[in-house]
Amino acid sequence: xLFKGVRHDTIFTTIINxxxxxxxxxxxxxxxxxxxxxxxxxxxxxxxxxxxxAYSAMIFITMxxxxxxxxxxxxxxxxxxxxxVIEKVAYKPLRKSSRTxxxxxxxxxxxxxxxxxxxxxxxxxxxxxxxxxNTTWVVNGLRVNALQLGMFLTSIALMLGLQFVVHQTxxxxxxRAVAVDxxxxxxxxxxxxxxxxxxxxxxxxxxAAAGVMVGMYYISMTPYMGFAPGLKAFVAAVFGGIGLLPxxxxxxxxxxIIETLVAGYGSTLFKDAVVYAILILVLLIKPSGLFGKxxxxxx
Amino acid sequence: MTxxxxxxxxxxxxxxxxxxxxxxxTLIDARIINPYYRQxxxxxxxxxxxxxSLNLIIGLSGxxxxxxxxxxxxxxxxxxxVLRTQPHLGGLALGxxxxxFISLIVAFGVAVPTLRLxxxxxxxxxxxxxxxxxIVILNMSITNGAxxxxxxxxxxxxxxxxxxVSFAVILTLRFKYSKFGRAALxxxxxxxxxxxxGVNVTxxxxxxxxxxxMLAAVAGSLYATTYYVVKPETFGIDMSIGILIIVVLGxxxxxxxxxxxAIFVGIVNMFLQSYGQMxxxxxxxxxxxxxxxxxxxxxxxxxxSLQSIKSKFIKKKEVVS
Numbered sequence: 001x002l003f004k005g006v007r008h009d010t011i012f013t014t015i016i017n018x019x020x021x022x023x024x025x026x027x028x029x030x031x032x033x034x035x036x037x038x039x040x041x042x043x044x045x046x047x048x049x050x051x052x053x054a055y056s057a058m059i060f061i062t063m064x065x066x067x068x069x070x071x072x073x074x075x076x077x078x079x080x081x082x083x084x085v086i087e088k089v090a091y092k093p094l095r096k097s098s099r100t101x102x103x104x105x106x107x108x109x110x111x112x113x114x115x116x117x118x119x120x121x122x123x124x125x126x127x128x129x130x131x132x133x134n135t136t137w138v139v140n141g142l143r144v145n146a147l148q149l150g151m152f153l154t155s156i157a158l159m160l161g162l163q164f165v166v167h168q169t170x171x172x173x174x175x176r177a178v179a180v181d182x183x184x185x186x187x188x189x190x191x192x193x194x195x196x197x198x199x200x201x202x203x204x205x206x207x208a209a210a211g212v213m214v215g216m217y218y219i220s221m222t223p224y225m226g227f228a229p230g231l232k233a234f235v236a237a238v239f240g241g242i243g244l245l246p247x248x249x250x251x252x253x254x255x256x257i258i259e260t261l262v263a264g265y266g267s268t269l270f271k272d273a274v275v276y277a278i279l280i281l282v283l284l285i286k287p288s289g290l291f292g293k294x295x296x297x298x299x
Numbered sequence: 300m301t302x303x304x305x306x307x308x309x310x311x312x313x314x315x316x317x318x319x320x321x322x323x324x325t326l327i328d329a330r331i332i333n334p335y336y337r338q339x340x341x342x343x344x345x346x347x348x349x350x351x352s353l354n355l356i357i358g359l360s361g362x363x364x365x366x367x368x369x370x371x372x373x374x375x376x377x378x379x380x381v382l383r384t385q386p387h388l389g390g391l392a393l394g395x396x397x398x399x400f401i402s403l404i405v406a407f408g409v410a411v412p413t414l415r416l417x418x419x420x421x422x423x424x425x426x427x428x429x430x431x432x433x434i435v436i437l438n439m440s441i442t443n444g445a446x447x448x449x450x451x452x453x454x455x456x457x458x459x460x461x462x463x464v465s466f467a468v469i470l471t472l473r474f475k476y477s478k479f480g481r482a483a484l485x486x487x488x489x490x491x492x493x494x495x496x497g498v499n500v501t502x503x504x505x506x507x508x509x510x511x512x513m514l515a516a517v518a519g520s521l522y523a524t525t526y527y528v529v530k531p532e533t534f535g536i537d538m539s540i541g542i543l544i545i546v547v548l549g550x551x552x553x554x555x556x557x558x559x560x561a562i563f564v565g566i567v568n569m570f571l572q573s574y575g576q577m578x579x580x581x582x583x584x585x586x587x588x589x590x591x592x593x594x595x596x597x598x599x600x601x602x603x604s605l606q607s608i609k610s611k612f613i614k615k616k617e618v619v620s
Binding site: 041042090093094097098099100101102103104105107108109110111112114115116118119123227231234235238267269270272273276277279280283284287 | 413426431437540579583585
């Protein structure tokens with residue numbers, strides 16, 4: 001369904017098709033990486049935040065008749081608050097306990113969000129309203145869809161925005177400091193709790209933007225829509241080197257393109273299996289990821 | 300702790316075992332336990348085997364595995380395929396054997412490389428393995444793709460289920476209190492320290508993982524013959540999380556805790572059957588709340604044994620007097 005009406009005549013067409021979905025994975029992967037970088041937790045619920053983002057944007061558009069950009073902003077705000085609440089309620093009490101306990105809690109939160117959404121909206125498949133023009137341009141024999149271009153550009157803009165926040169603002173400096181050493185940062189007067197909260201907010205907002213775009217791209221939405229993209233984005237984050245922002249972006253695009261190539265030239269059914277196989281291979285060959293510097297564990 | 304299997308208690312336990320075996324059998328024959336409750340009983344039995352098998356991996360050696368349903372599906376499909384041509388108990392035994400063999404190979408192939416990974420990476424890697432197993436089954440012709448295999452011969456009976464559960468529990472208990480089990484527990488509490496004490500960390504982890512995976516395959520085989528339908532979608536992440544809940548609730552490391560949790564989950568499932576999705580909601584909440592307020596689970600590392608119950612009872616009396 002991803003390739004409806006698209007001929008697989010050139011490998012470039014396939015790669016171009018992989019870019020928008022890759023940029024979505026990159027946005028979600030950024031959230032994983034930021035949270036992992038700062039509290040060493042795989043936020044399993046991140047894929048569900050992506051799903052909440054898509055649903056809330058759909059509700060804003062269909063029920064309140066808001067324009068797309070406003071709906072997207074509002075859904076980003078909604079999930080930012082949701083991310084902060086989840087962190088405060090579920091993860092903060094566990095900051096001192098084992099990582100296994102935190103991970104199990106994250107799985108619990110993921111299932112909770114899925115099932116609360118199922119309870120509110122029901123199991124029926126919703127369709128995302130078509131609010132983006134569906135024109136397709138042919139440039140040098142390559143087909144470019146307006147929606148794909150829009151997704152790609154929006155993602156790039158958001159990534160640049162994140163780069164700005166992380167590297168040019170006081171909050172970004174605090175985030176980087178907490179990621180390196182929480183206690184030292186606290187001694188230097190950084191409000192660690194606030195910084196962690198804001199990291200969740202930023203990551204969740206990016207996931208919501210990705211969710212809205214995937215809603216527009218694949219149109220149909222279910223409460224389970226976040227699970228597989230969430231996992232793939234995690235794979236992307238690991239691929240690029242977890243904890244590293246450029247790594248997450250690169251990994252996202254790489255996974256998106258690889259998945260599209262597998263679906264285009266191999267079998268659609270195996271495209272998910274290939275992504276998981278990549279994960280296992282990366283973990284075996286270079287667990288620190290493509291850009292990561294592997295450090296030996298110290299006692 | 301080992302007193303559970305000590306000589307003087309052995310006779311008592313054996314007697315108890317026989318009483319439960321024949322007692323429940325009579326109740327089933329007399330239709331006091333009607334087919335509906337019988338089915339729930341079998342479900343609890345399967346969950347017990349799954350619970351102790353995952354507890355071996357998570358509770359004893361401290362490896363969070365999220366692909367348990369994948370190994371279960373290997374056993375389920377093996378039994379389903381063999382039972383198609385050999386619809387009798389011998390066929391079921393053959394199917395269980397086949398499931399054990401395949402899961403042994405797959406678990407070994409998965410364990411040797413991935414168990415080098417640390418905690419949360421391992422969790423995701425095993426999740427990936429579980430999904431890969433599901434996708435492979437979905438795309439094979441012998442497993443009949445997405446529609447799965449139905450009309451599997453139903454050979455489940457109370458004595459069979461009871462014996463299998465007992466075997467699984469005794470085997471895992473023996474493992475826990477063997478030298479391997481102690482080594483696994485030491486890895487769980489501190490991997491580096493136990494390695495420096497001469498424990499072969501990789502070997503123990505792989506051993507526990509393979510043992511757990513094979514038990515899950517047995518549970519899968521029993522599942523196939525109990526519910527006579529196997530579908531790839533049954534063995535997705537929901538199933539793996541369902542097993543995880545049994546382990547977490549009962550206590551990571553407590554096998555008797557897993558048994559109690561399996562009973563609890565079975566009863567909750569029975570009451571919430573008509574609410575469908577509410578069940579998963581409640582499980583998710585249980586998972587979060589247990590982790591926040593009692594991360595070690597109901598029983599923690601402890602086992603319920605005759606002695607511990609006795610000593611608790613006596614202690615209580617002392618307080619009263």
